Amino acid sequence: MIEILGxxxxxxxxxxxxxxxxxxxxxxAMIHTFFHPRSYPLVLNQMNVIGVKSVPVVxxxxxxxxxxxxIQAYGQLASMGLEERLGVLINIAVVKELGPVLAAVxxxxxxxxxxxxxxxxxxxxxxxxxxxxxxVSPIRYLVAPRVLACLLLTPLLIIYADLxxxxxxxxxxVKQLGINPGAYWNYSAMGVELWDVSTGALKGFFFGxxxxxxxxxxxFTCREGARGxxxxxxxxxVGCFISILALNYVFAVVLSAVYKxxxxxxxxx
Amino acid sequence: xxxxxxxxxxxxxxxxxxxKRYGQKLVLDNVSMAIEEGKxxxxxxxxxxxxTVFMKHLIVLERPDSGEVYYRGRRIDRLSExxxxxxxxxxxxxxxxxxxxxxxxxxxxxxxxxxxxxKITDWKAVDEMVKQKLALVGMDGYQHYYPANLSGGQRKRVxxxxxxxxxxxxxxxxxxxxxxxxxxxxxxxxxxxxxQRELKVTSVVVTHDxxxxxxxxxxxxxxxxxxxxxDGDAEHIRTxxxxxxxxxxxxxxxxxxxxxxxxxxxxxxxxxxxxDFE
Numbered sequence: 001m002i003e004i005l006g007x008x009x010x011x012x013x014x015x016x017x018x019x020x021x022x023x024x025x026x027x028x029a030m031i032h033t034f035f036h037p038r039s040y041p042l043v044l045n046q047m048n049v050i051g052v053k054s055v056p057v058v059x060x061x062x063x064x065x066x067x068x069x070x071i072q073a074y075g076q077l078a079s080m081g082l083e084e085r086l087g088v089l090i091n092i093a094v095v096k097e098l099g100p101v102l103a104a105v106x107x108x109x110x111x112x113x114x115x116x117x118x119x120x121x122x123x124x125x126x127x128x129x130x131x132x133x134x135x136v137s138p139i140r141y142l143v144a145p146r147v148l149a150c151l152l153l154t155p156l157l158i159i160y161a162d163l164x165x166x167x168x169x170x171x172x173x174v175k176q177l178g179i180n181p182g183a184y185w186n187y188s189a190m191g192v193e194l195w196d197v198s199t200g201a202l203k204g205f206f207f208g209x210x211x212x213x214x215x216x217x218x219x220f221t222c223r224e225g226a227r228g229x230x231x232x233x234x235x236x237x238v239g240c241f242i243s244i245l246a247l248n249y250v251f252a253v254v255l256s257a258v259y260k261x262x263x264x265x266x267x268x269x
Numbered sequence: 270x271x272x273x274x275x276x277x278x279x280x281x282x283x284x285x286x287x288x289k290r291y292g293q294k295l296v297l298d299n300v301s302m303a304i305e306e307g308k309x310x311x312x313x314x315x316x317x318x319x320x321t322v323f324m325k326h327l328i329v330l331e332r333p334d335s336g337e338v339y340y341r342g343r344r345i346d347r348l349s350e351x352x353x354x355x356x357x358x359x360x361x362x363x364x365x366x367x368x369x370x371x372x373x374x375x376x377x378x379x380x381x382x383x384x385x386x387x388k389i390t391d392w393k394a395v396d397e398m399v400k401q402k403l404a405l406v407g408m409d410g411y412q413h414y415y416p417a418n419l420s421g422g423q424r425k426r427v428x429x430x431x432x433x434x435x436x437x438x439x440x441x442x443x444x445x446x447x448x449x450x451x452x453x454x455x456x457x458x459x460x461x462x463x464x465q466r467e468l469k470v471t472s473v474v475v476t477h478d479x480x481x482x483x484x485x486x487x488x489x490x491x492x493x494x495x496x497x498x499x500d501g502d503a504e505h506i507r508t509x510x511x512x513x514x515x516x517x518x519x520x521x522x523x524x525x526x527x528x529x530x531x532x533x534x535x536x537x538x539x540x541x542x543x544x545d546f547e
Contacts, residue, residue: 130369132357133364136354137351
């Protein structure tokens with residue numbers, strides 16, 4: 001029993017160590033890619049696959065979040081006669097938490113799964129070994145463009161999710177629930193600051209990095225066979241999801257401490 | 270011949286006291302070998318005996334648990350990936366299943382090593398090079414096909430064309446004729462011989478196709494349970510006194526295996542019928 005526990009603990013620590021090394025190498029490779037324009041076509045290709053093709057799902061996620069928030073919060077606010085402040089609640093929630101987190105979770109499913117499956121299959125069919133056999137670093141050729149594309153585009157995708165969340169919330173509040181549009185925007189503008197939008201997007205930078213690194217790592221260390229690839233995809237998604245939530249908690253603590261240092265508490269309602 | 274006496278300068282590639290384990294399983298058990306320049310060395314042995322793992326050590330795609338690997342007298346098994354780049358450029362590795370990159374065309378696969386190491390300015394010359402390499406393996410005209418649209422044999426031939434794209438000094442072939450029809454197998458054999466004759470390429474071939482081994486080998490080494498059990502030219506192997514070697518080269522089933530088959534045949538049905546699952 002104790003032996004098994006010890007073995008698992010060691011395996012877990014080893015796993016973290018290997019992931020840390022993989023991440024370090026990926027960062028070095030990314031910096032190399034960034035300063036070598038010859039690699040840009042690879043990055044642009046990944047940007048298209050990872051970023052451009054994710055725009056519709058991320059926008060749909062954002063829109064539904066905004067719309068659902070409007071429906072759920074309206075009753076409570078209306079009972080206190082504060083329904084015109086609905087915009088503050090929706091927009092703060094969307095740009096600070098729900099937009100970034102749900103867009104990142106959507107990306108973890110769409111992009112993370114695809115990255116792990118693609119690299120895992122390449123690993124199983126020896127394509128990664130083939131890259132290496134030509135004297136080319138697989139991390140530089142395969143991982144760096146993917147991580148770079150995720151890092152750069154996740155914040156932008158989050159802005160799309162925010163935009164659609166705000167519009168979705170607005171349409172439901174104004175068209176369906178009959179709130180005065182002028183008051184809705186007025187209160188929203190007073191409540192939401194540049195700080196909220198920019199910290200939301202900043203989180204995207206880290207969420208994107210976590211999604212790409214975890215997914216690529218799982219693909220590179222995938223076990224053989226269809227089952228191996230399937231397991232790697234599941235582990236990658238679970239890993240990405242937990243990391244997004246954990247990182248989000250860390251951000252909540254750090255960012256609120258930073259905010260408190262510079263500005264006084266802001267009453268929203 | 271004592272294996273301990275092998276020196277790093279004894280061949281273009283030298284392996285000394287190589288040990289490799291996967292978990293508890295000992296895959297390579299103290300293997301030492303010097304591979305001669307300009308010759309074709311064929312490594313034979315039953316499936317799972319460590320042939321492919323051994324070959325991957327030669328290009329340091331696998332690192333030994335203990336032991337040394339030398340290329341032209343220089344120890345390479347401890348070099349970093351970056352330090353290995355110029356050495357790996359001297360190698361061509363033809364993978365068992367081809368390992369073609371399936372998201373790019375045959376043409377892009379072949380220029381992959383070239384594109385990664387050099388800045389291409391003269392695309393006409395590159396087109397000509399690709400045409401020439403593909404013609405060598407009988408695949409000219411397939412430049413714009415994706416690997417998924419090729420048969421197994423065609424993929425292997427394209428993989429071979431890719432392996433020779435940078436005009437390597439050493440070509441490592443992992444089961445080049447497995448799964449191919451006899452005629453295509455012979456084309457591959459002839460190609461290996463042609464590359465060795467005309468370009469003086471050093472070849473290391475892992476195979477269990479004895480017909481191919483006899484045809485191309487200057488030297489045949491047999492591995493069994495991670496150890497070298499026979500080493501010599503084709504005639505030496507043909508007349509080797511070791512029973513394991515004879516059983517392998519003649520493709521005979523051992524008495525123990527026959528017994529296991531007989532037992533299995535009485536205990537289990539060889540074919541399941543739909544009613545078995547109802």
